């Protein structure tokens with residue numbers, strides 16, 4: 462199943478080029494009171510919602526998905542976890558490019574561990590990435606993003622993919638500089654998820670997906686998820702050594718080589734096998 466959030470927080474099921482509005486399925490969600498429980502409310506109850514969403518998608522007519530405003534498929538992630546230098550060729554380019562390494566030694570993911578991006582940085586593809594600091598180099602990083610569907614702590618690698626609700630295309634926008642990653646990568650609009658979530662049962666093995674990004678039609682990044690240093694299962698196992706993973710938590714799996722700067726007026730088009738593609742504008 463392909464699930465999107467669109468327009469004024471409508472929930473959609475995408476089939477082919479059409480989106481079916483299944484927002485009425487949200488009536489199955491239990492009411493919330495403060496303080497809200499951990500996890501994203503939608504993903505906490507997705508198993509309960511899915512049959513109703515399927516039935517509604519069968520019964521309501523679709524409209525072209527190209528005509529709706531796509532929002533992040535996850536509305537309220539408890540945390541956005543991200544992997545630094547998780548492709549060998551991106552590690553190599555980071556070591557070679559002073560504009561990326563800022564004169565510091567770039568080490569392996571095993572040295573850095575993982576980092577967190579602010580939830581307030583999250584947008585969907587219909588919203589522009591804003592170049593808040595135009596005097597600084599701001600790079601695109603296209604990444605496979607996975608969304609947790611089942612709570613877990615110290616998850617064994619063999620069981621890790623059972624904890625995935627689905628997959629999206631992610632953009633981990635980055636200000637180059639010497640500041641901590643959590644600062645440089647958490648500006649408003651610096652995390653993009655879209656165009657929809659492809660559920661884990663539909664996507665299958667995430668270990669050999671072509672991933673690419675073009676800017677204004679010019680190829681920038683082109684790779685395969687088989688070249689990840691830590692693959693999806695290993696990232697889930699690693700992250701859950703540190704913290705409980707809750708439904709709706711996002712893991713950005715890291716960017717391959719080819720990162721580069723964007724400016725206001727650019728349009729990024731990101732694509733991943735078996736998910737689709739999304740166009741994201743860059744604005745000043």
Ligand code: MN
Pocket residue numbers: 543544545602604633713715716
């Ligand atoms: Mn990244």
